[in-house]
Amino acid sequence: MRADPGHYRKGPEALIASLAARGDRVAFAELVRRRQGWVRALLRRCSGDANIADDLSQQVFLRAWRKISQLKEVDKFGSWLKRMAINEWLQHKRKNDALRGALGEEEITMSQKDKTSIGLDLDGAMALLPGPVSMCIALSYHERLTHEEIAELSGLQVGTVKSHVRRGSARLRELLSAYDESNDSEDAA
Amino acid sequence: MSNDRDPVLEALFEKTRPEIGDNGFVETVMVRVDKRRRNVMIGRLLIVALILLIEFLPSSPLQSSVGKMAQSLGTELVTLDAAWWAFIVAPVNSIAGIVGMFMLGLHVLYRRNMR
Numbered sequence: 001m002r003a004d005p006g007h008y009r010k011g012p013e014a015l016i017a018s019l020a021a022r023g024d025r026v027a028f029a030e031l032v033r034r035r036q037g038w039v040r041a042l043l044r045r046c047s048g049d050a051n052i053a054d055d056l057s058q059q060v061f062l063r064a065w066r067k068i069s070q071l072k073e074v075d076k077f078g079s080w081l082k083r084m085a086i087n088e089w090l091q092h093k094r095k096n097d098a099l100r101g102a103l104g105e106e107e108i109t110m111s112q113k114d115k116t117s118i119g120l121d122l123d124g125a126m127a128l129l130p131g132p133v134s135m136c137i138a139l140s141y142h143e144r145l146t147h148e149e150i151a152e153l154s155g156l157q158v159g160t161v162k163s164h165v166r167r168g169s170a171r172l173r174e175l176l177s178a179y180d181e182s183n184d185s186e187d188a189a
Numbered sequence: 190m191s192n193d194r195d196p197v198l199e200a201l202f203e204k205t206r207p208e209i210g211d212n213g214f215v216e217t218v219m220v221r222v223d224k225r226r227r228n229v230m231i232g233r234l235l236i237v238a239l240i241l242l243i244e245f246l247p248s249s250p251l252q253s254s255v256g257k258m259a260q261s262l263g264t265e266l267v268t269l270d271a272a273w274w275a276f277i278v279a280p281v282n283s284i285a286g287i288v289g290m291f292m293l294g295l296h297v298l299y300r301r302n303m304r
Contacts, residue, residue, distance in 0.1 A: 174281045
C-alpha cells in the first residue's frame with residue numbers, strides 16, 4: 001500500500017522523522033517540504049549566494065537521508081538538521097577559502113536603497129566574511145540564537161562565538177557603511 | 190543569555206529576510222534520494238552477484254587462498270599450556286583478534302575525530 005502524502009501533512013514532526021528513520025520515503029519528502037525554506041534561507045544568509053545555498057541545501061538533505069536511521073532523538077530533528085547544515089557550510093568554506101583568498105575582496109557599494117539591492121549588498125558582504133564568522137553572524141542575526149546556543153550547535157567555544165559575532169558585525173558595518181550613510185541622510189530629510 | 194547584536198544590522202537582516210518558496214526543490218531532492226536508493230540497491234546486488242560468482246565459478250585458486258587466509262586468522266600467537274588460560278585469552282591471542290582490535294581502534298579514532 002502506498003502512503004498518502006496528505007496524511008503526513010498534519011502529523012507531528014517527531015512522528016514523521018521516526019517514519020523517515022525507518023526508510024519511509026514519503027515521510028522524508030514531507031520533512032524536506034517542511035524544512036527546505038528554513039535550511040535554504042540559513043545557507044543563503046551564510047553564503048550570500050542563492051545558487052550555492054540551494055546546492056548545499058540539497059547536499060544537507062541527501063546527507064540527512066543517509067544518516068536519519070542513526071537519529072536517536074526524533075523530537076530533535078530540527079537541531080540535528082541545523083547542525084548538519086552548519087557542517088555542510090563549514091566544509092564548503094574550507095574547500096573554497098583558499099581560492100577566494102587568491103581572488104581578493106571586492107568593495108561593496110550601495111546601488112539603490114530598495115529592499116532587493118540592500119539584500120544583495122548584505123549577501124555580498126556576508127560572502128566576504130570567513131566561514132565560521134559568517135556562520136556565527138547568520139545564526140545570531142538570522143536565526144536569533146544566543147552565543148551559548150551557537151556554541152552548542154557549532155562545537156565552538158562561547159568566547160570564540162562572541163569574538164566571531166563582534167568581529168563579523170564590525171566588518172559588516174564597515175562593508176555596508178553606505179547603507180548607514182543613506183539611512184542617516186534619509187532621517188535628516 | 191547573551192547576544193550583543195548590532196541594532197542596525199539586526200534591522201537590516203530583518204528587512205531582507207529571504208522568503209523562499211518550494212520552486213521544485215523538494216522534487217529535485219527526492220529525485221536525488223531515489224537515484225541514491227537505486228545506486229545502493231544496484232551496489233548490493235553487484236556484491237551478491239560477485240560473491241555468487243566467486244562461489245560457483247571454477248575458481249579453486251581464489252577459494253583456496255581465501256580458505257588459507259581464514260585459517261591463518263585463527264592461528265595462536267602464543268602457545269599456552271593451561272587450557273583455561275588459553276580459553277580466557279583466546280579472543281586476543283590470534284591474528285584475527287589483533288586485526289579486530291586494530292579495526293576497533295581505527296573506528297574509535299574516526300568517531301572521535303568526526304564528532
